[in-house]
Every structure is written in structure tokens, then in C-alpha cells.
Amino acid sequence: MAVNNRSLDPSLQKQLLPFVSGAVATGSTGFLGLISSPCNVVAAQVAAQGVSGAPTINFSVQRFIVGTGFTVFNIGNAQALPAFGTSGCFAVTSTSGVISGGFSFSGIGSTLLQLLPNDVVQFALAGSSSAVTGLAGALVIQPIQDVVARFNGIA
Numbered sequence: 001m002a003v004n005n006r007s008l009d010p011s012l013q014k015q016l017l018p019f020v021s022g023a024v025a026t027g028s029t030g031f032l033g034l035i036s037s038p039c040n041v042v043a044a045q046v047a048a049q050g051v052s053g054a055p056t057i058n059f060s061v062q063r064f065i066v067g068t069g070f071t072v073f074n075i076g077n078a079q080a081l082p083a084f085g086t087s088g089c090f091a092v093t094s095t096s097g098v099i100s101g102g103f104s105f106s107g108i109g110s111t112l113l114q115l116l117p118n119d120v121v122q123f124a125l126a127g128s129s130s131a132v133t134g135l136a137g138a139l140v141i142q143p144i145q146d147v148v149a150r151f152n153g154i155a
Helices: none
Strands: 015-021 029-034 039-049 056-065 069-074 090-093 120-126 134-143
Touching: 015 029, 029 134, 120 134
Parallel strands: none
Antiparallel strands: 015 134, 029 120, 039 090, 039 134, 056 069, 056 120
């Protein structure tokens, strides 16, 4: 059972996993980053420039489990990606479910929001004949242990 960090204010317990991407077309997948320690997904925020068509974005996780193999699972539903110039960036938290823009994650306590060391978080852009010229955002994660061992003690 993980021990929540009780020595820091809740806002200081969170870490950002930022990402920036250039032009992204329909069907493209990009990597946000590699998870280094057990954590929960708390929120996400995304901003797009040069939106063409009606693109949607989805976050997912790639995980390899020894003896079981490789799996991919979504940590949210695909949502419309609004242009930053007209809508600003949109965000979501796992506690509220939905914040401006309608991006939604699984509910509080969902195992789909619990990430393990060596998980790879990615985004995928979809939508008929759509693209963006620039995409930026961040996934907010919160370690679930007081003492964090990075990459199962490898690093």
C-alpha cells in the first residue's frame, strides 16, 4: 500500500510532464514521456495552434509487464482540440472529471490513472482531414510514495 506524502502541501506534491510538438497530422502519435516512479494522473492541459479541420486528442499509456507482454490503455476519452487563439488551453482534473473544453478522465480511484515505472505516456491525434501546426501541454502527475525510487532503482 502506497503512503501518501504528508510532509508537503498537496500542490507541492505534483509534478509536470510537459510536452511540445510541431505540426501534427491526423493519425500521428507523439510521446509525452517516460514515467520514472509510481504515480497517479491528476490533470492534463493542452493548447493547439493552427488548427485545421476538427482534430481530437487522446492520451494513452504503453506498459510492458514481464510474463504478460505489451499493452496499451487509454487514460481519457478522445476530445475535440480547440484552437488556443479562440478558446485558450483546456484542462481536466481527475477530481472534477471535466474542466473547460470537456476533456474527461476516468473517475477518482480508477486504476487507469495509476502509472508504474517505465510506463510510456503518449498522445494521438485523430479526426477527418485535420491537423495542428503546434501542440503543447502537460500531464500533471502525483507520486504515491513518500520515498521515490526512480525506475525501480536502476537510475
